[in-house]
Amino acid sequence: MEEKVSKLKEEALKQIESAKNLKELEDAKVKYLGKKGELTSLLKMMGSLSPEERPKMGSLVNSAKEVLEEKIKEKEESAKAEELAKKLEEERIDVTLPATKQRRGSKHPLNRVIEEIEDLFVSMGYDVISGPELETDEYCFERLNLPKGHPARDMQDSFYISPEYLLRTQTSAVQARAMMANKEKSPIRVIVPGKTYRREDDATHSHQFNQVEGLVVDKDISFADLKGTLEIFMKHLLGENTTLRFRPSYFPFTEPSYEVDVSCFKCGGKGCNLCKQTGWIELLGAGIVHPNVLKMNGYDPEKYSGFAFGTGLDRLAMFKYGITDIRLLYANDVRFLNQFDRKD
Amino acid sequence: MILSTNFLKDYLDLGDVDLHELAEKMTSLGNEYDSCSPFIDTGKLIVGEVIECKEHPDSDHLHVCKVNIGDKVLQIVCGAPNVREGLKVIVALDGTKLPGGEIKKSFIRGVESNGMLCSIAELGLDSKFLKEEDKAGIHELPQDTKVGEDAIKSMGWDDGVIDFDLTANRGDLLSILGMAYEVGAIYDKKVKPIDLSHKEGKDINFDINVKTDNCSLLLTRKVENICIKESTPEMKEKLMASGIRPINNVVDISNYVMLETGQPLHFYDADKLSGLLEVRMAEENEKLTTLDGKERILTNEDIVISDGKRAIGLAGVMGGLDTEITENTKNVLIESAIFNNVKIRRTSNKILRSEASNRFEKGLDPNRTYMAIERACHMLEKYADGTTCKGMKVYDNSQKDEKKIEITCKNINNILGTELAKEEILDAFRKLDFKVESKNDDLLIVSVPTRRIDISIKEDLIEEVGRIYGVDKVEGRVMNLPVKKGSYDKVTREIRNKMVNLGLNETLSYSLVSEELSTMFTNKEHKSIKILSPLTEERCALRQSLISSLYKIYEYNKTHDIDDISLFEVAKTFYEESEDSLVEENKLACLMKGNYYLGLETRKVDFYIIKGVAEELLDYLGYNGRYSFIQEGKIPADMHPGKTALISVNGETVGMLGRVSPSVCNDEVYVMEINLDKLLSKQVGKMKYKEISKFPTVKKDIAILVDEKISAQDLQKTIKNGGGKLLQESKVFDVYTGKGIPEGKKSIAFSIELGDSTKTLTDEIILNTMNKITENLKNKYGAELRS
Known part of the structure; x- marks a missing residue:
């Protein structure tokens, strides 16, 4: 009997070991440990043994059973793992094939610059406002101290659509609108980015272009404040090493007026083709709001002063992204647009 | 200048x-x-003397010269016909840079040449100043010129x-x-006085008459017995350096005095006038032949000078041909005047811009008008032997007093943001030659010289102090203003961000388009706004729809073989509602064509993709459940009528989307436009958390057979009515026509989700609800339930 158990155990272990897959393992399990299995039937034969032999045999068979069960379990797990591995191997794909994705969009470089400027000035407490592009002669010129007959408002420089209406030539028109709209005549801090139009079209001028205007009206605003503000503005946009040069100039809506040059962003001021060897690039017009402009738009020049500035955005965008031809900004070639599809 | x-x-x-x-x-x-x-922008040029001049052995026109340049004698080959022994010449040595290139020692037909003898033309003088002899041969310096000296200096051209x-x-x-x-x-230098002195002869016999407000000052003097000749070399040099061509001494004096004083003068041949000088407005279509020989046709907006019989000059712009100074002129009438600057500008823009008109346009100082006429008399006496008649004819309605402006040092420092001491401020005014009366510590009364017509208010003086003190010396500072929150148009930026995230490229296009394009993709109900004087027909009208611009961009890219195009732009469109009402609207437009999903399995843009873009945007903005797509209604002729829908929010049309009509383009191009002003005026509820139901929902699928014209949207509305509060969602998941479906019908399948947030639905309620839905569909649209 003892010998029988041991032989059966050896035989079963061999069969379990040689099982090639889960099916063969299951077969071996049924053959030895199933209800009618060989080891099970040995247990069933226990009744025929003497009461002395019974516990001895019992433990012998049970321990053989445990060994077999253990082995089957072990074998089962490895077979399962093998089968899974095989299945996974079969499911292998080429991860280098193209991804399925939606087209990626992009934001126009000019609008990217506008957003950057907006974010800077909003952080300094300015409101970003807008005004009509189809502007009245009154707001575009008269309220900015440009009376009729002034050279800067010639018919040939502006796109008039009637004697009173024209496409705005400057975002400055919104200065007057901001002051007139402020019923309490309280302090103003605004910037106005937007489209502007002039009756000229050549290699360096587009008849439609973009400007940003800034206006601050408050108590005791001075040229030093304007200078400090533009320094922050230009350094933010063009880099901390940028220096500014203010030159007295003339604009009807500011007095004193200044033209503002920045150190050439290409050569850093050493002199190159871009700056025509001068080291400077003329970028902004600025000044202290003319008392007539304050007066005409309801602010008392004895109580308030202010500064205003304006700059063209097309050139700034071109510089920032290294765009060499202004026409690219308006051609909307998809190969151009696609290049602005990521964060700055 | x-x-x-x-x-x-x-x-x-x-x-x-x-x-x-x-x-x-x-x-x-x-x-x-x-x-x-x-x-004269050249390298150094030396005075030389030709001491020997022989014919070149191998040429019929070249000469071999020995030229003494002071410290040595050089052999130079010269081709000029006028070269000869004893001539004083301008010598360019080996290595000298001239406008035409660098002079190099060379062999000319085998003969060594160590430099070049120069003509005036070779010095780079503007061609308008060159006379025939300046081009034909080398320049002949006066015999008393010293050999070895700087030639340009000796000519007085070192300017x-x-x-x-x-x-x-x-x-x-x-x-x-x-x-x-x-x-x-x-x-910090004083300006030297100008010499206005001259003698006076017999009394002036001449009358003037000003018949228009557009002339505030008219002065005339007569100078007799002048002698026309060439101007002095010094005067000619100064005129040329100033860009003006010398003519003869008298004409040159009128230009010279204008350059000195800024006051344009006009000289008439007095013998060709009737004895009267009159200023009046031209008559409509009045004709005048100007100095340049051109006949000008005038309007009553042009100021003219007349001698009482005919127009003899276009005031401030150009004189008439009839009365000009000629070689035979003996007596000169000088006119020095101030005309209305706006009128002069209009006339000169129309007819001709001149040195004179440029100065009249900017405005003149009446004291200079007086100064200039006296200076001209002085010069005509000195350089043309003329005698000035006694007396000047004057019409004077001008303001000649100095302006006095009160200003305080505090005013100046407040605006400049500086802390200038009073002395520094006074010093700036002194340098400018402005007289200042100092009343007390702070108050200054500044007298502004009449030459500074640009200065009229305090702020102008502040600018002057800033300029002279030095703009760069003012320190920039950070404003001391209260902290406040800035704001910007966040919604528009979010819309643009959303469109970028949906895979579209943002464009930037022109508002001005051709007239034809301006109404494209609209129902052509409105007139386009047109530019009075456009640059080109391509840009003569304001666009009414952004789609037209995007369509042009699509065409441009197509010619560059770009197939996958998805564009959007936020910009303004314009139209004329009525003569006095012009409308400007903010719009969003998209254009899509080609592949939208990329990879091994691409997906081409079709109606449902662009509709998806629209829905994504509207849902993002919070309009979920408030919009619908309407296929009936007015659709632009440039759109495919079967593949276009109007976008309606809260029952109002805010835009449209669909395919561009095959009559416009064969490609499958899809476009969308939304009026943002209209859309954003619709209120959106606040984003708020809604309790998630604890009770399960039930999904039921039904397929029905209906007339193929009935829209899914209408069927869904009916399902919603039938489902009532229990309807959570209904989705179309299949549409089928063809085999097994009767002609003119379609099978459409919906997945319907029912639920109640307060209880679990019983089978009975579910059945009843589903029955109600199918009953409604049957009653309203004759829908048959398919099994």
Whole structure:
């Protein structure tokens, strides 16, 4: 009997070991440990043994059973793992094939610059406002101290659509609108980015272009404040090493007026083709709001002063992204647009 | 304005100031320049004497010369016909740079040549100044010229010129005197007086008459017995350096005095006038032949000078041909006047821009009008042997007093943001030659010289102090203003961000388009707004729809073989509602064509993709459940009628989307446009958390057979009514026509989700609800339930 158990155990272990897959393992399990299995039937034969032999045999068979069960379990797990591995191997794909994705969009470089400027000035407490592009002669010129007959408002420089209406030539028109709209005549801090139009079209001028205007009206605003503000503005946009040069100039809506040059962003001021060897690039017009402009738009020049500035955005965008031809900004070639599809 | 430093030195002791430094200092004072160079921009040229001149052995026109240049004698081959022994000449040595190139020692037909003898043309003088002899042969220097000297210096041509690009308000700087005051302020030098002295002869016999308000000052003097000849070399040099061609002494004097004083003068041949000078407005279609020989047709907006019989000059712009100074002129009538600057500008823009009109446009100082006429008499006496008649005919309605402006030091420091001491401020005014009366510690009364017509208020004086003190010396500072929150149009930026995230490229296009394009993709219900004087027909009208611009961009890209195009733009469109009502609207437009999903399995843009873009945007903005797509209604003729829908929010049409009509383009191009003003005026509820139901929902699928014209949207509305509060969602998941479906019908399948947030639905309620839904569909649309 003892010998029988041991032989059966050896035989079963061999069969379990040689099982090639889960099916063969299951077969071996049924053959030895199933209800009618060989080891099970040995247990069933226990009744025929003497009461002395019974516990001895019992433990012998049970321990053989445990060994077999253990082995089957072990074998089962490895077979399962093998089968899974095989299945996974079969499911292998080429991860280098193209991804399925939606087209990626992009934001126009000019609008990217506008957003950057907006974010800077909003952080300094300015409101970003807008005004009509189809502007009245009154707001575009008269309220900015440009009376009729002034050279800067010639018919040939502006796109008039009637004697009173024209496409705005400057975002400055919104200065007057901001002051007139402020019923309490309280302090103003605004910037106005937007489209502007002039009756000229050549290699360096587009008849439609973009400007940003800034206006601050408050108590005791001075040229030093304007200078400090533009320094922050230009350094933010063009880099901390940028220096500014203010030159007295003339604009009807500011007095004193200044033209503002920045150190050439290409050569850093050493002199190159871009700056025509001068080291400077003329970028902004600025000044202290003319008392007539304050007066005409309801602010008392004895109580308030202010500064205003304006700059063209097309050139700034071109510089920032290294765009060499202004026409690219308006051609909307998809190969151009696609290049602005990521964060700055 | 071109400034000759030689000319400037007549009125200012400048010494040897560096030209470039002067130009830069003027720039920092607000006077930009375009160019700055010596009048004759060459390397050093030497005076030489031809001491021997022989024919070249191998040429019929070249000469071999021995030229003494002081320290040595050079052999130079010269081809000029006028070269001869004893001539004093301009010599360019080996290595000298000339406008035409560098002179190099060479062999000319086998004979060594160590330089070049120069003509005037070779010095780079502007071609308008060149006479025949300047081009034909080498220049012949006066015999008393010293050999070995700097040739340009000996000719008096060692001048520096700066071409200034002046601001419109500084008319005073269009004169040497004005420049002298400005430069004098930089170098702290006094301006020298101008010589106006002259004798007077017999009484003037001449009358004037001003018949228009557009002339505020008219002065005339007569100078008799003048002698026409060539001007002195000095005068000619100053004129040429200033960009004006010398003609003869009398004409040159009128230009010279204009350059000095800024006051344009006109000289008439007095013997060709009737004895009267009249200023009046031209008659409509009045004709006048100007100095340049052209007949001009005038309007009643042009100011003319007449002798009582006929127009003899276009005031402020150009004189008439009939009365011009000629070689035979004996007696000159000088006119010095001020005309309305706006009228002059209009006339000169129309007819001709001249040195004179440029100065009249900017405005003139009446005291200079007087100064200029006296100066002209002085010059005509000195250089043309003329005798000035006694008396001047004067019509004077001008304002000649100095303006007095009160200002405080505090005013100045407040605006500049400086802490200038009173002495510093007074010093600035002194340098400018402005008289200041100082009442008390702070108050100043500044007298502004009449030449500075640009200064009229306190702020103008503040600018002057700032300029002279030095703009760069003012320290920039951070404003001391209360902290406040800034704001911007967040919604528009979010819309643009959303479109970028949906895979579209943002464009930037022109508002101005052709007239035809301006109404494209609209129902052509409105007139386009047109430009009065457009640059081109391509850009003559304002677009009514952004789609037209995107469509043009699509065409442009197509020609570059780009197939996958998805574009959007947020911009304004315009139309004329009525004559006095022009409408400007903010719009969003998209255009999509080609592949939208990329990879191994691409997906081409179709109606449902662009509709998806629209829905994504509307849902993102919070309009979920408030919008619908309407296929009936007015659709632009440029759109495919079967593949276009109007977008309706809260029952109002806010835009449209669909395919561009095959009559416009064969490609499958899909477009969308939304009026953002209309859309964003619709209120959106606040984003708020809604309790998630604890009770399960039930999904039921039904397929029905209906007429193929019935829209899914209508069926869904009916399902919603039938489902009532229990309906959570209904989705179309299949549409089928064809085999097994009767002609004119379609099978459409919905997945319907029912639920109640307060309880679990019983089978009975579910069945009843589903029955109600199918019953409604049957009653309203004759829908048959398919099993």
